[in-house]
Amino acid sequence: MQSKSMTKQTSPTEPPRGTRSAYVTELLRDMITRGDLESGSRVNERVLVEQLNISRTPLREAFKILEREGLISIQPNVGATVVAFTMDDVEASIEVLIGLETIGAERAAERATQDEIDKVAELHARMVAAFEDSDLMSYFHLNQEIHQNIIDAAHNPALSRVYAAECARIRRFRFAGNRDRSRWERAVREHEQIAEAFARREGPLLRELLRAHHIAGWQKARRALEDDRGAEDKAGSSS
């Protein structure tokens, strides 16, 4: 910890490749997504500087980036806090994501290359495998990747960009969707249909399948999150 020279090992876990700024941005994003930094909590510069072994300059740059991404909020002369989402906020984001996929689905069905279709098929196969292994983490990531790949197949850079950003904002609230096995199984079946519709370039069908998929997933996730939140409120009011 005391060695602050240019050693490659700053911590046993992560090597800071690229710029410090980008490195710490990604690190903080992960910490927020994973819940290491709680919603609504203050984010102290000094604490993070010591914890992450970097100086304040790149950290503050990361703050600015994350603020623009909608993950933290900075009050001038006061400090940064992790943005606290209400369930309605998340729902609003989902509504936006559905809208974006609505545009993307039809365009993707028109414009996708065969390679892109194959890629989604491959990701889907791997996702099914993850499901069968009950590997929730891999499943989750592959799931996200499939959606992003379909969007990307629309060949609209602005769309890809906005979609990715909005996904990142609410990622931390979407784990909860597939916690019970029955919903999870249903989600996999939905994905099966989605992958097929995409492979057949059936834009309108793809669009509707995606919409239904998101709505169903969010309903489950919302309920799970509300349970969590209720439990939290009862358990940990010791902050």
Next chain:
Amino acid sequence: MQSKSMTKQTSPTEPPRGTRSAYVTELLRDMITRGDLESGSRVNERVLVEQLNISRTPLREAFKILEREGLISIQPNVGATVVAFTMDDVEASIEVLIGLETIGAERAAERATQDEIDKVAELHARMVAAFEDSDLMSYFHLNQEIHQNIIDAAHNPALSRVYAAECARIRRFRFAGNRDRSRWERAVREHEQIAEAFARREGPLLRELLRAHHIAGWQKARRALEDDRGAEDKAGSSS
């Protein structure tokens, strides 16, 4: 609500209200929108530091923000350049904006308060007045404000946020749309219908009117911009 940022030069003793970081971010955004910083050109820190009379720290923070907004691009250890849009890039953004308004229109028709409807009616009246005065600048800003207000009436914070961000990205390319009087007149008539549909809460109609409005506006703007670009290429500013 006058033109507040149409100032040109930075006096030696500026009034940087708020943080320097926020101040310089807005300044740079305006400079890009206005074309003071050309598309594709390098953005040198030292030059801006001298020109804007601030130090490198807030400037570099502004760079990070603007990069996340999609206005500039930063290459590590090399520097920042103003993002150069192709016509297809702009069209992609418009496609996204249309998609966002599609979601927004129906929700806004359902959820708008009477105050919000009145506000749009008032903005519309002022926009018509600007048109009759041939005040293109005011017209343009009121136009943007109307669209944003309709979106805001959907009461979806994520949507408002994303829409505003995407508008800001391509603002500099949308001036060209109403340069010939006939298109401008037609745009005003379209806005008349839009305002009415909104007032009557006719969601689907509003959605279609907005889509048609954007497509028509963009077609004109694209042609105008392509003419400009062609002329530029001939005039020859190569560097």
Next chain:
DNA sequence: TTCACGTAAATTGCATGCAACATTGCCGAA
């Protein structure tokens, strides 16, 4: 000519010190 290479200049990335602002805690008055 063109290419290669090494050095100098310019530019960026980051750490750190200082000043400004906000927050906390204490003390006294009502």
Next chain:
DNA sequence: TTCGGCAATGTTGCATGCAATTTACGTGAA
């Protein structure tokens, strides 16, 4: 007690210096 004000502490905002990297340039060889 409660409230207001003031000092002490902590935190943020910014300027600046230094190291690392890139870019520009000049020299020489093929």
